[in-house]
Amino acid sequence: MVASLLIAIPFLGAFAVPLFGLVSKRLSHYVPALALLANLIISIVLIPQVMSEPIIVSIGGFTPPLCINLVVGPLGLLLAILISLVGLLVAVYGVNYIQEEPREKYHMLLLCLLAGATGMVLTGDIFNLFVFFEILSLSSYALTAYNKDRGGTEAAIKYLIQGSIGSAFILIAIALLYGLFGTLNMADIASMVGGADSTFLFISLALLIAGFGIEAAIFPLNAWLPDAHSSAPSSVSATLSGIAIETGAYAVARVTYTVFNADGIMTLIAVMGVITLLIGEMSAFRQKEDIKRLLAYSSIGQMGLILFAFGISTQSGVFAALFQLVSHTLAKSLLFLAVGYMIYRVGSKKLAAFSGLGRRMPVSSFVFTMAAFSLIGLPPFAGFMSKFSVVRAALELKDPMFLWFVVLMLIATVIEAGYFFRIIQNMFFKQGNNIEGVKEAPLSCLVPIGILAVLIVVIGIYPQLVSGMLKAAAQGLVERAAYIQYVLGVP
Amino acid sequence: MEILYNSMYYVGAAALILIGLYVILVKSNLIKVIIGIHLLDTGVNVLLVSVGYIKGGKAPIFTGTSLGPTQFVDPIPQALVLTAIVIGVGVVALALSIAIKLHEHYGTLDLRRIKELKW
Numbered sequence: 001m002v003a004s005l006l007i008a009i010p011f012l013g014a015f016a017v018p019l020f021g022l023v024s025k026r027l028s029h030y031v032p033a034l035a036l037l038a039n040l041i042i043s044i045v046l047i048p049q050v051m052s053e054p055i056i057v058s059i060g061g062f063t064p065p066l067c068i069n070l071v072v073g074p075l076g077l078l079l080a081i082l083i084s085l086v087g088l089l090v091a092v093y094g095v096n097y098i099q100e101e102p103r104e105k106y107h108m109l110l111l112c113l114l115a116g117a118t119g120m121v122l123t124g125d126i127f128n129l130f131v132f133f134e135i136l137s138l139s140s141y142a143l144t145a146y147n148k149d150r151g152g153t154e155a156a157i158k159y160l161i162q163g164s165i166g167s168a169f170i171l172i173a174i175a176l177l178y179g180l181f182g183t184l185n186m187a188d189i190a191s192m193v194g195g196a197d198s199t200f201l202f203i204s205l206a207l208l209i210a211g212f213g214i215e216a217a218i219f220p221l222n223a224w225l226p227d228a229h230s231s232a233p234s235s236v237s238a239t240l241s242g243i244a245i246e247t248g249a250y251a252v253a254r255v256t257y258t259v260f261n262a263d264g265i266m267t268l269i270a271v272m273g274v275i276t277l278l279i280g281e282m283s284a285f286r287q288k289e290d291i292k293r294l295l296a297y298s299s300i301g302q303m304g305l306i307l308f309a310f311g312i313s314t315q316s317g318v319f320a321a322l323f324q325l326v327s328h329t330l331a332k333s334l335l336f337l338a339v340g341y342m343i344y345r346v347g348s349k350k351l352a353a354f355s356g357l358g359r360r361m362p363v364s365s366f367v368f369t370m371a372a373f374s375l376i377g378l379p380p381f382a383g384f385m386s387k388f389s390v391v392r393a394a395l396e397l398k399d400p401m402f403l404w405f406v407v408l409m410l411i412a413t414v415i416e417a418g419y420f421f422r423i424i425q426n427m428f429f430k431q432g433n434n435i436e437g438v439k440e441a442p443l444s445c446l447v448p449i450g451i452l453a454v455l456i457v458v459i460g461i462y463p464q465l466v467s468g469m470l471k472a473a474a475q476g477l478v479e480r481a482a483y484i485q486y487v488l489g490v491p
Numbered sequence: 492m493e494i495l496y497n498s499m500y501y502v503g504a505a506a507l508i509l510i511g512l513y514v515i516l517v518k519s520n521l522i523k524v525i526i527g528i529h530l531l532d533t534g535v536n537v538l539l540v541s542v543g544y545i546k547g548g549k550a551p552i553f554t555g556t557s558l559g560p561t562q563f564v565d566p567i568p569q570a571l572v573l574t575a576i577v578i579g580v581g582v583v584a585l586a587l588s589i590a591i592k593l594h595e596h597y598g599t600l601d602l603r604r605i606k607e608l609k610w
Contacts, residue, residue, distance in 0.1 A: 127571055134578045138585065145589055153592040154605055157521065160589065164528050164582050165515060171535045171575060172508070178568065179542040227608040 003055050003072040005042055006080055006122060009035050010115035014108045021104045032091035032107045036114065039084035043077055050077045051472055054486050056124070064124070064487050065188040071124035071487060074472035075322070079121040079250060082326060086242045086333050087114040089448035093337050094235045096444040097344075100147055109146070113139040113239060117247045124487055126177065126259070127184045129251060130170050137163045137215065140244050143236045144228045151231035159224040166214035166221075173207035176200055187487035190259050190480055205262055208255045216248030217300050218307060219276040226283070229296035230349075234340025237292060241299045242333035246325050249303060253310050253321070258480045263313065267401075270311025274405050276304030281415040290349045294419060295335055298375065301412060302328045308405065309390045316396060319467075319474040320389040326466060327374060327382035327459065334371040334452040338364045341441035351423065356432025364441050365427050367453040372420040374456045377413055382459040387413070500541030507534030521593065521600040525586045532579035536572045543568035 013035030020028035049055065054073035058064055072080075091110065098106050116136030123129050141163065145156035178184060180200055181192050193201065210221065217225040225245070229237045256262045256269065280301030287294040306328065309321030342364060346353045358365040374381035377388075390409070394402045440446075459466055476483060495502060511534055514527030543565030551563040590600060597605050 127574075131574060131578070134582075138578075138581055141582075141585055141589075145592065148592055150596045151608060153589055153596060154608055157586065157589050157593060157605075158608075160582065160586050161515065161524060161528065164586075165512070165531070167578075167582075168508070168511075168531045168535050172538060174571075175535065175539045175542050175568070178539075178571075184567070231608065 001057060002042060003046060003070060003122070004057050004059070006039055006072075006084075007070075007115055007119045009038050009042075010111045010118065014111035014115065017104050017108045017111065025104075028104050029095045029107060032111050032114075033088060033095070035111060036084050036088040036091055039118070040081065040088055043081045043084055046072065046077060047081075047469070050074055051469070054476070054483075056487055064489070065183055065185050068128060069124045069185065069487065070122045071187075071483075072122055073476045073483070073486075074469055075250075075474075075476045076122045078322070078326075078469050078473045079247070080118050082246075082329055083114055083117050083121070083243050086329055087239070089451060090235050090239050090242075090333065090337070093238075093340075093445055093448045096442060097235050097340060098233065100233075106143070106146055109139045109143050110236075110239065113143065114243070117243050120247045121250055124186050125184050126186050126189065127174055129186075129254075130167070130174060133170065133212070133215070133247075133251065134167055136244060136247065137167065140228075140236075140240055143239075144232045146233055146236065147231075149231075151227075155224070155227035155231040159228040162214055162221070162224045166211040168211075169207040170211035173204040173211065176204040176207075180204075185487070186254070186259050187484045190261065191484045191488065193260055201260065205255070205260050205265070209252055209265075212248050212251040212255065214248075216245055216252055216307070217276070217303050218252075218272055219279050219300075219304070222276070222280075222300050225300055226293050226296040229299065229336075230290055230292040234292070234336050234343065237296070238333040238336035238340075241296070241336055242329040245299065245303055246306075246329055249306050249310070249325065252307070253318075253477060256310075257313075257318075257477050258483055261480055266311050266313040268311075270308050270402070270405060273304045273306070273308030273311050274408050276307060277301050277412045278304070278408060280304055281412040285415050285419045287419070288351060291339055291343070291351050291354065291423070292336070292349055294351070294423075295332070295339065298416065298419075299328075299332055301416065302332065302375065305387075305390065305409065305412075308409065309393065312390075312393050312397060312402070314393060314396065315474050315478045316389070316393040318477050319470050320386065320393040322470050322473055323386040323389050323463075323466070326470070327386040327456070330452050330456050330459075331371040331374040331381075331383060334367060334449050334456070335375075337445065337449050337452075338368045338371070338441075341445045342368075345438045345441070346435060351426065353435075354423065354432075355426050355430040356435055357438070358428035360432075360435050360438040361440050363446055364449070367449050368427070369424050370453050370456060372424060374460070376417045376420055380457065380460045382456045382463075385460055385463045500537065500544060504534050504538035504541060507531075507537060510534070519602045521590050521602055521605075524602065525583060525590065528586065529579065529583050532575070532582075536575055536579075539568045539572050539575065 017028050017031045057070040059068045116132045119132030141160045145152045214221045280297050284294050284297035306321050306324050374383035377383045394406045511527045511531030548564035551566045
């Protein structure tokens with residue numbers, strides 16, 4: 001039952017924020033950090049138990065196909081740890097960074113978003129996946145518009161319209177699946193999927209991929225992302241880029257691997273991934289004005305890379321995809337958090353305004369550089385190890401098509417290096433004007449980004465710290481028979 | 492006509508979904524688009540309910556009468572629809588409140604004129 005606290009604590013925290021606000025406004029701003037710290041501790045304590053056997057939490061005392069259940073396997077727990085870690089750091093950062101009133105609502109929505117994300121990765125019921133997905137998306141629409149400025153509201157309405165079409169698609173797919181199988185439990189559907197009418201299965205799979213693909217920003221569905229991620233407050237951008245789109249990718253992977261066992265569609269997913277990667281990186285390269293928009297396009301590119309690795313569909317491919325997901329989450333949330341205070345101090349989002357910032361904000365600029373190097377894939381950072389494992393998994397297939405995909409992926413890496421080096425050169429080797437009064441970011445920003453930077457270096461040097469868990473997670477996703485057996489309890 | 496009559500609810504649901512999608516894709520007034528989102532949601536809800544519907548079925552409450560399980564409609568889709576309706580109301584309420592803010596900033600609800608953020 002401890003595992004269900006992972007979802008309960010953020011929700012309780014979210015509704016406790018206004019109550020604490022009645023007592024003391026200052027106190028209520030620390031509630032998210034406390035709730036997520038508790039989550040982080042619980043999820044780390046659960047690691048040894050989950051690594052030996054997944055925990056199944058059945059709600060209401062019925063056995064799994066009848067009840068709503070949570071499946072805390074290695075994959076779910078890995079993502080839950082990642083969500084609570086990044087969420088904790090964002091919450092600490094947000095205490096000082098968010099100055100726009102009403103601040104309690106920001107903290108509430110942030111907790112709801114993180115609770116939705118945690119629920120998505122832990123649930124074993126496809127309708128609950130939809131409900132948690134809606135909680136996550138509703139709070140991210142609201143957080144995008146949090147500053148109530150021109151850009152934010154426009155981006156939020158774009159995000160909302162596209163997102164609600166996506167969730168309608170998901171619900172249609174769930175209705176079709178329920179009509180076919182009469183059950184909503186993912187393991188139960190997975191055990192019956194082999195004998196069903198393939199037309200209906202194909203339609204519902206396509207609807208699910210389209211629906212979750214909007215959140216995961218797969219290429220033709222990514223139009224909302226650059227607007228939303230660049231117009232939201234920077235701490236929100238870090239959460240959206242580091243957590244929300246990753247859970248979208250998780251949902252796509254869970255549906256294709258576990259529920260549908262859709263081997264035939266994997267090559268298509270790899271192709272979509274490579275296209276997303278190239279489009280994202282090229283759009284980022286030609287972005288010369290707005291630094292947050294550049295980072296948002298870079299997120300699209302990285303999502304493409306993760307999707308490509310999922311499309312390899314071997315166990316080492318899934319391992320590489322999850323590794324890339326972890327390293328992207330750490331690096332991209334660091335970049336957005338660091339950029340947040342840079343924009344605040346300089347007073348402009350323009351790339352040109354960042355010239356010479358390396359002297360004025362040395363720590364922020366230094367960790368920004370580290371995260372950028374990690375995203376490009378330079379050793380000794382985490383990004384090198386993850387990109388290396390993607391390349392290795394793709395080459396292990398010995399398929400000439402995937403060889404070409406790797407070539408395209410390396411071209412995209414060169415493009416990525418091009419725009420990140422341009423920013424870094426701008427920061428350190430150019431003289432800036434009008435930045436005399438600029439001070440270093442406060443401690444509430446430096447501590448979170450410092451922790452993220454340390455993690456990036458440590459994982460880059462000692463990948464065995466995470467690789468055990470990543471291997472178990474990859475195994476849990478690829479071996480669907482074991483998943484079904486754990487949940488339903490029958491061989 | 493026979494098939495159409497027998498699957499009347501599915502046809503209605505599909506029609507609502509398609510009308511909703513059409514409105515979202517074609518109309519440029521934000522309020523109309525929000526109405527389209529709501530139509531789409533309603534269509535999906537009708538689809539969900541009709542998945543569990545049996546012609547002439549009763550509510551699944553066991554009161555000791557001689558009704559067998561085949562005469563009851565499936566209660567699970569109805570529970571799902573309740574949840575989905577609540578979510579849909581939340582989305583529409585948020586969309587309308589963002590629309591108010593948009594009107595304050597831009598002085599219009601015409602989506603063709605709200606395009607400061609460029610690809």
